[in-house]
Amino acid sequence: MPMPAAVHPATDRAARLKAETRQVHEQLDQAIMALDPFRSRDHYARFLRIQWAFHVRIAPLYADEGLARLFPDLAARCRLSLIEADLTDLGFAKPEAPGTISVEPAEALGWLYVAEGSNLGAAFLFKAAQKSLDLGESFGARHLAGHPEGRALHWRQFTAALDAADLAPTDEEVVVDGAKKAFAFVRVQVEMEASAAGLPATSARGI
Template structure:
């Protein structure tokens, strides 16, 4: 068991512990939407994914972040989600005011990207479940497919880079606050789309 109050815990381990409640509540809410009962319900989940990834898309084009995090631009999933929605004959959700600026302060950007990249890791489980609906990496579930190098390895590369960024104690808290805000933002999208 990891004790998160010690210097031995990594930033990603502290983030996981600090956001456990908001992450868990989000997962439960999404699964309560029975997203694998039909393609229409899965499309509702895709709309949530699209809204969140549209909100953070500018971060993937930030050169300063790209210098710190491996293959950041290649990690963008917004175009894949748009294609998944098109496969299911869905229109793209309308823009909202929650879109983040690409020049978000570093600690906040790291918190939001932690949530996005973590969802990529969790997406491998959802990908297997999407197969029940006839969805895969060529149709409807592109954005959930694992990276060719493997989802776990891709995640470890990201967290190693995340953990290696030098931050002050105050900035550490800003990363946690931003990650929590990201989970709450996705939860808000879920409530709107599943209403």
Template sequence: MQVPPPAQLPLSKQLKAGTRREHDSVDALVMRSRPFESLERYGYFLRLQHRFHGSINGLYDDMELNRLLPGLSELPRFEAVCTDLTDLGLACPPAPVPVAPTSTHTALGWLYCSEGSNLGAAFLFKQSQQIGLSAEKGARHLAAHPDGRGLQWRQFVALLDGLALSESQREEAVGGAVAAFELYRAALRNIFPAA
């Protein structure tokens, strides 16, 4: 069976294929950082989440992105991260410098990375319960959407895949997703103490 070229794949599949290495690298780095070993290490993880979600928070209010992805403004998790920090008695740092994607299409890649992380958060949420956290205390931003993770993700993917983008616009989206993973990886190395 012949595999279609990337531009013929649904955008979500092209983004997944184009970021597999970055995703796997970040995933392995998070696990090596042992964020659920203790509340102290989880505090570092929350600071990491604050850095990432704070830097992209403005994308969720962008008018053009909300036109392309209706309901986007209801999905950010930055405020929940701030509340989780407060739950642990940690100060919520000032909001980080917002990212400035070079185009709307690049921003789509950043959002793909952020929303895709919500699927992986199911495992992280279970881990957080092992150290006494919950959807009401300390792990709000990892908790499932009221409609469920799967439904929320399928709706987001359907909107992404329904966009009529040129090949170069799709490549911009992949570039944005790669940049999002790179920012997360750099922030993790900056925030977590060296093992």
């Protein structure tokens, strides 16, 4: 009998990342909404600056050749230029750039999970930007727009590649650690915006 072709069974890495970061994601959502980002375009700029800092930080990952072998459409997924265009549309300056990261591939997968997942959840934010601020996919909310193929399909393609990546068992914790670091980085940006706006730290309000 012919032997079946060797295939790498897909892991449940994406599902595990979701479970392990559920709480920090919820806390981040609440902290962002506490900035009241859809009250006005000036408030929305707070959110854009947070997004910009995060995507500047991870931009090198989207240009990484090794990671591009795992995610063939990786470079096209980078949304940094869209965030910059959103800032320009609205006449807002780019804030001071944070340093970029250079991390090992397993940790990079965690950071990428957070960045790509945030586009799935952005459906709600996109609608709010349209409704409250009259922004859209060609002005001011470019980076929140869904992929032409649909957000869900675009996300499933990413998670399929994420699940299929061949890692050593000991690397699984490193992936989760990368995702937690990414959420923590974004959270710090939120707190910096809150402080610049004269709002109390969200943690002081139990978020």
